[in-house]
Amino acid sequence: MLKKRIIPCLDIKEGRTVKGTNFKDLRDAGDAVELAALYAEKGADELVFLDISASLENRSTLIELCERVAAVIDIPFTVGGGIGSLKDATRLLEAGADKISINSAALRRPELVDELAQEFGKQFITVAIDSKWDQDQFAVFSHGGTRRTPRELREWVQELESRGAGEILLTSMQGDGTKEGFDLPMYRQLADIQIPLIASGGAGCKEHFLEVLRMPQVDAALAASLFHFKELAIGDLKSYLNENKIPIRHA
Amino acid sequence: MIAVVDYNAGNTRSLMNRLQDLGIKATLTKDADVIAQASKVIFPGVGAAKAAMSSLQAADLEDCLKSYKKPFLGICLGMQLMGEHSEEGDQSLLGLLDFEVQEFKGVPKVPHMGWNSIFNLKGPLYRGLAEKADLYFVHSYYVPLSDFSSAGCNYGIDFSAGLERDNFFGCQFHPEKSGPAGSLILKNFAAL
Structure with a gap:
């Protein structure tokens, strides 16, 4: 049986984790690679690295980070932040990324998704979406959630599927950082999605993971600070989900 | 020395990293002589069957792989290419083993992505x-x-997660991305 995935997300700036962590057992709390290795050991199923500096001059540090992660991590990882061309994608693939995540670039020029899928295969292409309920619909936002686009969530997902996206990472802007739970009505909108779906934004406790992972259309749940600050241990979360009949990998 | 076939079809860096971590000597190569001399071959691959077969032909590696008699491990698309034919783009394959690669139909989501039990x-x-x-x-x-x-x-x-016939082995999963369980499989292959 296919397992539901638990994914810690690391926000990166110039190769280091931004929000910091509470891990006393890390030599350097800001070192993304050390933290990634710890998560892999504790049973994370996959990792996501989002480069929030995302400017061109920082491209080389992201690639370097990718190489360092690939050298020590034996689970899949996705890299995102400012990827806008086939050239960026090629460099990250060569650096060892299993998947790339694109967001604003796909909204700016949706054909990029077709081109990337054609070149690398759809399994390499995760499209990240930031959305929230706004004026009677789930609206899609770009530029780190700062700009509202005319797009509606469900239609955008359907377009991405047909263009060759391999996975959707859907962040609820309303939920993000609140720890009040995943935005279940948002994921309900995507009951008929045909590619893997990662839920993100709002995780505050293990019950929240159970709620969202019970939805058949949700394949994975992502969280950042909850794990970084040890408010929830991955092992405990997985045991709890397993007791509650969610199919989970035991590491 | 294990030869890892390099034909521009996917993420070989992670595989090379894992082999190195495990202390398994391996070289990434597209040289038919190096492959023929190697004690074992690993044949990785991700992406589309057609593009991968074209890359193999461009690198002139088809005959060398077909005539290989020592332990041979195809991974993911590499395993699929060992068959006769793929429904993906109606593509002929290497024909090392007698099977037909089929498309997932009637499942809620494609690709099949994530951790699954074998x-x-x-x-x-x-x-x-x-x-x-x-x-x-x-x-x-x-x-x-x-x-x-x-x-x-x-x-x-139910489908094949692994294949074995004579010197030919295949795994549909990625051992290099499968934590300790995957590492064990790579070590077992290296120890053959």
Whole structure:
């Protein structure tokens, strides 16, 4: 049986984790690679690295980070932040990324998704979406959630599927950082999605993971600070989900 | 020395890293002579069957792989290319083993992406591995179960997670991305 995935997300700036962590057992709390290795050991199923500096001059540090992660991590990882061309994608693939995540670039020029899928295969292409309920619909936002686009969530997902996206990472802007739970009505909108779906934004406790992972259309749940600050241990979360009949990998 | 076939079809860096971590000597190569001389071959691959077959032909590696008589491990698309034919783009394959690669149909989501358990484990690659161990998969096409399936997996239907016939082995999952369970399989292959 296919397992539901638990994914810690690391926000990166110039190769280091931004929000910091509470891990006393890390030599350097800001070192993304050390933290990634710890998560892999504790049973994370996959990792996501989002480069929030995302400017061109920082491209080389992201690639370097990718190489360092690939050298020590034996689970899949996705890299995102400012990827806008086939050239960026090629460099990250060569650096060892299993998947790339694109967001604003796909909204700016949706054909990029077709081109990337054609070149690398759809399994390499995760499209990240930031959305929230706004004026009677789930609206899609770009530029780190700062700009509202005319797009509606469900239609955008359907377009991405047909263009060759391999996975959707859907962040609820309303939920993000609140720890009040995943935005279940948002994921309900995507009951008929045909590619893997990662839920993100709002995780505050293990019950929240159970709620969202019970939805058949949700394949994975992502969280950042909850794990970084040890408010929830991955092992405990997985045991709890397993007791509650969610199919989970035991590491 | 293990030769890892380099033909521009996917993420070989992670595989080379894992082999190095495990202390397994390997070289990434597209040189037919180096491959022919190697004690074992690993044939990786991700992406589309047609593009991968074209790259193999461009690198002039088809004959060299077909005539290889020592332990040979195809991974993911590499395993699929060992068959006769793929439904993916109606593509002829290497024909090392007699199977047809089929498309997942009637499953809610494609690709089959994530950790899934393997069962009915047979042969030396799975020595020391528990039944129902979880491995990492990502693929849209599959190899049906057959006489030479050495591991099964279920996604809508039962399919081959592993193959073994004579010197030829295959795994549909990515051992280099499957944590300790995957590392064990790579070590078992290296020890053949």
